[in-house]
Amino acid sequence: MATIQDVAKAAGVSPMTVSNVINDHPNVRPATRKKVLDAMARLDYRVNVAARNLRTGRTGTVGLAVPEVNSPYYGRLAAAIISAAQRHNLRVSIEQTGASRENELDALSLSRNRLYDGLILSTVGMGPADVELLKVDYPVVILGERIFGGPVDHVAMPNVDASQAATRHLIERGCRSIAILCGVVSEETDVTSLRLTGYRQALQSAGLPEDPGLLQSVETLTMHDGARRAREMVESGLDFDGVFCVTDTVAMGVLRGLADAGVRVPDQVKVIGFDNVQESAFLIPSLSTIDPDHDTMAQRAVDLLARRIRQNEPGADREEFVSPFTVVVRESTGG
Amino acid sequence: MATIQDVAKAAGVSPMTVSNVINDHPNVRPATRKKVLDAMARLDYRVNVAARNLRTGRTGTVGLAVPEVNSPYYGRLAAAIISAAQRHNLRVSIEQTGASRENELDALSLSRNRLYDGLILSTVGMGPADVELLKVDYPVVILGERIFGGPVDHVAMPNVDASQAATRHLIERGCRSIAILCGVVSEETDVTSLRLTGYRQALQSAGLPEDPGLLQSVETLTMHDGARRAREMVESGLDFDGVFCVTDTVAMGVLRGLADAGVRVPDQVKVIGFDNVQESAFLIPSLSTIDPDHDTMAQRAVDLLARRIRQNEPGADREEFVSPFTVVVRESTGG
DNA sequence: TTGTAAGCGTTATCAG
DNA sequence: CTGATAACGCTTACAA
Secondary structure: OOOHHHHHHHHOOOHHHHHHHHOOOOOOOHHHHHHHHHHHHHHOOOOOHHHHHHHHOOOOEEEEEEOOOOOHHHHHHHHHHHHHHHHOOOEEEEEEOOOOHHHHHHHHHHHHOOOOOEEEEOOOOOOHHHHHHHOOOOOEEEEEOOOOOOOOEEEEOOHHHHHHHHHHHHHHOOOOOEEEEEOOOOOOOOHHHHHHHHHHHHHHHOOOOOOHHHEEEOOOOOHHHHHHHHHHHHHOOOOOOEEEEOOHHHHHHHHHHHHHOOOOOOOOOEEEOOOOOHHHHHOOOOOEEEEOOHHHHHHHHHHHHHHHHHHOOOOOOOOEEEOOOEEEOOHHHOO | OOOHHHHHHHHOOOHHHHHHHHOOOOOOOHHHHHHHHHHHHHHOOOOOHHHHHHHHOOOOEEEEEEOOOOOHHHHHHHHHHHHHHHHOOOEEEEEEOOOOHHHHHHHHHHHHOOOOOEEEEOOOOOOHHHHHHHOOOOOEEEEEOOOOOOOOEEEEOOHHHHHHHHHHHHHHOOOOOEEEEEOOOOOOOOHHHHHHHHHHHHHHHOOOOOOHHHEEEOOOOOHHHHHHHHHHHHHOOOOOOEEEEOOHHHHHHHHHHHHHOOOOOOOOOEEEOOOOOHHHHHOOOOOEEEEOOHHHHHHHHHHHHHHHHHHOOOOOOOOEEEOOOEEEOOHHHOO
16 A cells, blocks of 8 residues: 655655645645646555544544434435535544433543544434533534533534424314324433424413323334334223324324324324425325424534534534424325 | 654554554553553544555445435434444444435545545446446445345345235235326336335235236335325326325325325225335334335445455355345224 | 564654 | 655564
8 A cells, every 4th residue: 555655756746745735735836736636646645544644633534423214204304414524525424322321421432532533423312411521622513402502513403392392283273182202201301302392382272271192192103103002092092183192203103103003194183294305205194294404403503513524623602403304194194 | 643653763663563553452561551552642643544444455434325315214224224334343434315316426436536435326327227336346235225136235124025915915905996106107126116016926826816097106215206296196086995105205205195195004004115214113003014124235235345445355145145034013994 | 571673554743 | 836854643572
């Protein structure tokens, strides 16, 4: 494998001149540049990225820590982030955290090894109690959930507002007994609690009572749990005419579970999800949902991170960006 | 940021001893080890991965080049590969190639920069004509498609056999006019051509004629194209009672398109896919499909790559692994 | 069991 | 515009 030294020797110049050519520095005479480029081609020269990293202290790679890449939602997010990073000449290395707090903290410490120039962290397991742990000396952007008042940039979902809008949409379509299908309810400001808040606000605004029996909490927000719970809800004789599912993934399960139980959507029960994953438009019935504009979120997250990397001052002027959203009306709510 | 030197000074030992502690080398007295560990903790020492990479010539990261991570199929594959790589203490950096030959070659050249210790490449754009370009001096595993006789390890889908089995299943369920929904037909040994071959073999074995009108080729194997084409097939009056879709993704679109056109599945038309993505079990109707055992494929691909990385001899004894498969019978074929 | 010396390949600095 | 020098932080080889 040829090094800069080899190229320099072959071109009859100094290593420094080769370096200048490689990095497009201005002060190189065209003739010299050509000599160097020729030698590089002849020797099939490739930069040694490790050496460059050591010298410059940059890696050109950012970490992306998400629960799992194999879900319609995080898959779409990851794809958008990889594309956005490409525009900044950054590569993306993915860590799957399995939504565990411990693995999320691991991802943070990987960056501390200077493996990544920065980290985009989708916090699911970590909560506000861990805010202190985010005080690190390299660029971090939190994506998706809102750790209120954290020390780093955030790109957040419009969780409360959009959930309120989703629930309101069900109300406007005539639903009066609206269930919410969410994850485990805790004190944390996680997906479930924030979207639950929006749901409650909508009920309240409409003067509808909140029936505890309509709060359906599942262990994991998967298709599997969604389908099972939907069947259970019907079989147990629960009276409901609408379901707000806190993610499209779990909503896909719900549609399936209702079908299993012989319930017609949207005639008997209307269903709305949250995320607008690609599949939603093709389901039978197609799924009404919230579109939080993933591409904008991804773009913004990468832009923020890239800015920090350039500026080299992690903490200053941290920014909160809440994605705009739209309600996408499809067949599952009679649209 | 503390270095090994700093730790050595603080612990009153040499840098080498610190390095030995870090790398769990055997010959360190427990007392010395403790001194060093204490110093490391006190200074919050982190290894500088770039320096280690430069010195060792290894990065601990492998590249994964796939068309896009945001598809049920490649998302699942990526997840499985990341998990498998973790077991070898390898990180995974994802390159999205958009199925273009050029980007696939780019991914190859990134590894030549020694950015990755090895590369798992899902060739879609590259064809047998590019076999020579795979003759590189670092570990590469081709995943998914079969570039016959390539110079590197392959983990291949059971394309022909499984497609034959899928088509045979439709025949066994009573279908006589079986359409195939595939991508652009070319001379390449790509998904479409291999699965088309299996489809034809099954028809032939069953003594069914091959009607050119039943060969439905779409530009991209997406839900969108699948849905549109299914509608067109019905509206044009095409006579068919079964569809073999070369991927589950396109099959999801087909199910939707048939519903749009008022065709009942499986009563009027039976549908089978290929991949067994997670969503398939939850669709309405649930989708019969081929399960090529992604986890085994991913595991095998990573194992092969890790072995090469350890052995440090790229070319020797290249291996071909064809995944086993099963036919998963669900509602879309009346199962 | 521990320490010394050297070098991996690159680029920042500054001198020519 | 080009080049000499040194340094980034680590580990391999060898010496003590």
